[in-house]
Amino acid sequence: MTIVSRSWSARLRRLPGVLGVGFLLLLVVYPMLWILLGSFKQQDEFLSEPFWALPRSWSLTNYVSAFVDGGLGIYIRNSALVVFPSLLLILAFGVAAAFALEVLVWKGRSSVLVLFLAGIMVPTQMILLPLFAVYYRAGLTGSLWPLVITYTAIGMPLSVFMLATYMRAVPREVFEAAILDGASVYRIFWSVTIPLVRNAIFTVALVQFFFLWNDLLIALTFVSRSDLRTIQVGLLNFTGQYGSVDYGPMFAGISVSVFGTLALYAFLNKRVMAGLTAGAVKG
16 A cells, blocks of 8 residues: 555655646647648638638648748848858858867866857847948848848857857867867867767757748748748738638648758757757766
8 A cells, every 4th residue: 555655655756747738739730730720721721610620621732822822932031142152151151160169278268258148148139220320331132132131140149059058068089189180270170170060960950940941031031022922921921812821831831941940850860869869967
């Protein structure tokens, strides 16, 4: 009886935590399920039936309409043309800057690192108007270059901070051994540092990818032409006659964006966890 009572006591102590996790899971899963079911409903179902009702049919008409009539394919292409070059620049500059700030020894590197950290605290809303004026005078407002430049600049501070933290976890003896073997700074960077922090680079890339892909504010500010809209801005354009919202195609577009990135994260989850824990310990 004592063992049984202890077992029930332990289960009761864990019950609040289990209920809390279940509640949080419900808050996350239910909206996603509602969006997925809504992507199969027709317009009259949204207007005449309860929001929890299941769709009458499981036709892919809304998805076809989202790509053909709503231009979802063009919006995805524009997002890819903006996100991947920005991501490449963030990683290239971020890894090099983190290496210079954390591995190399030179006067003033701590002050420079503090400046990068200060960049994290700058609100994005404060720089949008000055940047728009600069891009307008430079004649860049009719292209995707303002997004690439802005994304790269905004993504740099956090990326440098995270990568510098991961490099701090690498034992100094590794770099000292490479120097004793006659390796140059560039050889240490390419052959020693990057292989040791590849999971960290992968994690930073994925974090920045989700931020850039899901951005709405910056893209909405700098993109004025309809053929240059990214996927998040394009989803605002799913309207029918007289400005009415086409809920079915809109939900289909949201489902493509949400579940596409969710599938990517689920596929790369192990690499992300390895990268996140890489900088937690040293040695």
